[in-house]
Amino acid sequence: MNLRTQRKMAAKILKVGENKVWVDPENVDNVSMAIRKEDIRALIKNKAIRAKDTVGASRGRARRLAKKKRKGQRRGEGKLRGKKYSRISRKELWMKKIRPIRKLLKELRARRAITPTVHRKLYLMTKGGAFRNVAHVKSYIKEQKLARR
Template sequence: MDVSVARRLAASVLKVGESRVWIDPERLEEVSAAITREDVRRLIKDGVIKALPPSTPSRGRLRIRKSKKRGKGPGSKKGPRIDEKAVWIARVRSQRRYLKALKAKGLIDRKSFWRVYKLVKGGTFRSLSHLKLYLSEHKLVKVKESA
């Protein structure tokens, strides 16, 4: 039972593609006998031939594209942008200032001062309070935190 002619005519009458033409599998003999546009129009009216709804494009390819590591640059970030270099400079300067004040008051000797100064430069201490904790734990400051 070749229904290709009827399918082509139905697609033309319904103004859809051939892939969207649905033919009732129970009445294939009737459809294969239709050779004119009038026959096809009658079958459409009877509900033997119908136009299927348009298929939506698959989102599978989109999901794959979205799953890849994209859109993570600085242009798509929200919220405040912190300048890490400025934070680093502020932290190191405050720690060095504190060390120099200790040295000026004579609370820390030269050797210890330079050892801790180099630790500050290496980024060992998270904050000024962390530096103070280190100095007190290692007993490098002579008098208890008077600076």
Template sequence: MDLKTQKRLAANILNCGQNRVWIDPQELSEVSGAITKDDVRRFIVKGFIKAKPKVGASSARAKISREQKKKGRQRGMGKRRGKKTARTGKKVVWMKRIRSIRKDLVMLREKEKVTRKQYAKLYKMAGSGMFKDKANLHLQVTKMKEADIVKEEETVKKQ
């Protein structure tokens, strides 16, 4: 019993695909006699032919994934797509870095490990992107101190 024509007509009437058309299995012989659209409409009204509900994408897997990510899972190197800056922008990284360096600079000034002149110089250097991190800043501070000591020794020798 071929119901291709009936399914095609029903799909047209119900505004759905042929796969979504459901025909009552007990009424197959009766439905197979339908030739025109009017015949098919009659069977739709009787309830012998119906449109199955749309099947959406389940969000269960997405929900599980979201919960795992909350725990910190599924965030390894293998899951990452795109550049490093796709996850955290360059500006955000810069702000984080410069803020920590400047905070450290203020601490050094308050503890009087650097003079006001040195502070101003280091502040400008930090703003220009000279320091990669706080350790780099401290390295520069020690170099400045060593340079100051050498200068003092030279001035003492001249006198």
């Protein structure tokens, strides 16, 4: 039985493609008798004609990956794109390093844990790149006994 015209009409009414129109195999006779849009609408109401669900790509794998990435996994060397300093510039690295160290020195001076002279010395050393990070500065102060008692 050829239901081409009925499919076309149903597709227009349901606002889907012709391939997305599902015709109930048990009601094929009724559908083939439908020649007006009104008849098709009645069949849609009676669920003899329906629009198939749209099939999309499953997001399950993507969600699993995203979860792992949030945990910090899948971030190994194989995932790195670009050279070291194209990923984060030398200037940005420097700023990330220098700002916390300067903040620490400022706090130590404000708390009077170090003298202004020591502060100036450490500040200039920091500027010269003598320290790797805040912990390094603290250990240096401890080793050299630069803290006030």
